[in-house]
Amino acid sequence: MGAGKTTVADLLGRRWGLSVRDTDHDVETAAGKSISDIFVDDGEVAFRALERAAVTAALEAHAGVLALGGGAVLDDDTRAALAGHRVVFLEVGLSDAVKRVGLGITRPLLMGNMRARIKALLDERLPVYREVASLTVHTDGRTPQDVADEVARLVEAAERTQEDA
Ligand SMILES: Nc1ncnc2c1ncn2[C@@H]1O[C@H](COP(=O)(O)OP(=O)(O)OP(=O)(O)O)[C@@H](O)[C@H]1O
Ligand SMILES: O=C(O)C1=C[C@@H](O)[C@@H](O)[C@H](O)C1
Ligand SMILES: [Mg+2]
Numbered sequence: 495m496g497a498g499k500t501t502v503a504d505l506l507g508r509r510w511g512l513s514v515r516d517t518d519h520d521v522e523t524a525a526g527k528s529i530s531d532i533f534v535d536d537g538e539v540a541f542r543a544l545e546r547a548a549v550t551a552a553l554e555a556h557a558g559v560l561a562l563g564g565g566a567v568l569d570d571d572t573r574a575a576l577a578g579h580r581v582v583f584l585e586v587g588l589s590d591a592v593k594r595v596g597l598g599i600t601r602p603l604l605m606g607n608m609r610a611r612i613k614a615l616l617d618e619r620l621p622v623y624r625e626v627a628s629l630t631v632h633t634d635g636r637t638p639q640d641v642a643d644e645v646a647r648l649v650e651a652a653e654r655t656q657e658d659a
Contacts, residue, residue: 495564495601496594497584498638503561505642512558520548533602567626582645583627588613590634
């Protein structure tokens with residue numbers, strides 16, 4: 495959360511002339527309510543089921559840039575579905591993440607002691623993010639445009655290598 499997935503996906507979509515989808519947005523549309531309300535009314539397990547369905551649908555139907563929710567890759571089926579896709583991990587450290595998510599009122603998993611919650615999530619998830627990523631871009635102290643430029647450079651280089659092979 496706060497790594498810039500939504501923001502950077504939009505910049506990349508514009509740069510490449512590709513459409514952009516965001517699974518958090520798709521989940522909210524499918525449920526007809528906000529993520530916060532899904533967590534409060536239905537719980538995290540229900541949210542994760544909607545998220546799994548949203549990622550599967552987007553990977554099948556959408557050719558473009560896809561921003562995932564921050565916890566999507568914790569799901570085994572989602573990780574399997576991502577195999578063969580280029581997955582970019584936008585890495586963010588604790589203090590930049592805290593600055594970016596502000597009060598965290600729209601992010602239910604960060605309610606309470608936000609700094610401690612972010613640290614716990616980062617510690618628990620970093621190995622999974624690293625495992626699932628084909629490319630990693632560090633975002634601390636960088637603008638979203640700078641991050642998007644580096645993602646584009648790395649993805650375009652990887653595409654060229656693939657074409658040459
Ligand atoms: N590199 C950056 N530097 C400073 N602020 C940033 C950067 N990237 C994103 N932000 C800001 O941080 C906030 C969170 O960004 P964004 O919503 O893109 O993150 P996200 O990774 O999609 O989070 P989530 O997992 O909650 O969907 C936004 O206000 C955005 O403008
Ligand atoms: O990191 C997470 O688990 C989450 C991140 C957001 O993108 C949303 O998907 C939701 O707030 C949960
Ligand atoms: Mg997002």
